[in-house]
Amino acid sequence: MKKLLIVIAVIIAAFLVYKFAIKKNKPPKDKPVPVAVSKHSDPFNQSMEAVLSSYYVLADGFVNWDSAAVGKAVLSLQAALASFKVDELKKDSTIYETAQYPLETAKANTATIAGTADWTARRHALHDLSDALRMLLLTVKYDQAPVYWQECPMAFGEGQSGNWLSNKKEIVNPYLGNKDPKYGKTMINCGENKMTIDFTKPDSAQVK
Secondary structure, eight states: OHHHHHHHHHHHHHHHHIIIIITTTSOOOOOOOOOOOOSSOHHHHHHHHHHHHHHHHHHHHHHTTOHHHHHHHHHHHHHHHHTOOGGGGGGSHHHHHHHHHHHHHHHHHHHHHHHOOOHHHHHHHHHHHHHHHHHHHHHHTOOSSOEEEEEETTBTBTTOOEEEEESSSSOOOTTTTTTBTTTBTTTTTOOEEEEEEOOSSTTSOSBO
16 A cells, blocks of 8 residues: 555656646747738739739840830830729728829839830839839838849949839849940849838838
């Protein structure tokens, strides 16, 4: 009987050691990562993605100094801007009204690019278009993918910078490109990331 009591006491002691020492010191399980849910509808996001996709193709046309590609891409971008689901923003009148200016500015800039064959005028319009789309992305808090705001410090000559948007961190300069009359392709990677527009995660830094 005495031996049985000793065994029971040992078992109880072992249980208490496990409960209050070993189990207590176990690392906590990782908390589940919250699923990012878009603030916008699928049609709205698709319309924004259509704008960005057309814009990126347009920028590639500038990189390659390809007038035909630029002309084709800007028509695609004009159609995407015309179809942009801006009316969804009416549920917040402030955001809706704020979005009007960059949206209309972007439309005006694409019209400039489409309406001239002058490469310098087109490049200046690309800069203004890029800034308008950046303002639009920030206003609507586009949350489907990060977008990088990049800058060339000599896009229009020494000390005259130009900016553009990209879906990748790598610098591929649409202002100097790979066929620049003065630099050739040596300045294709001239520039730097100035801002990351990122609303993809609930707890992420939205603008870095």
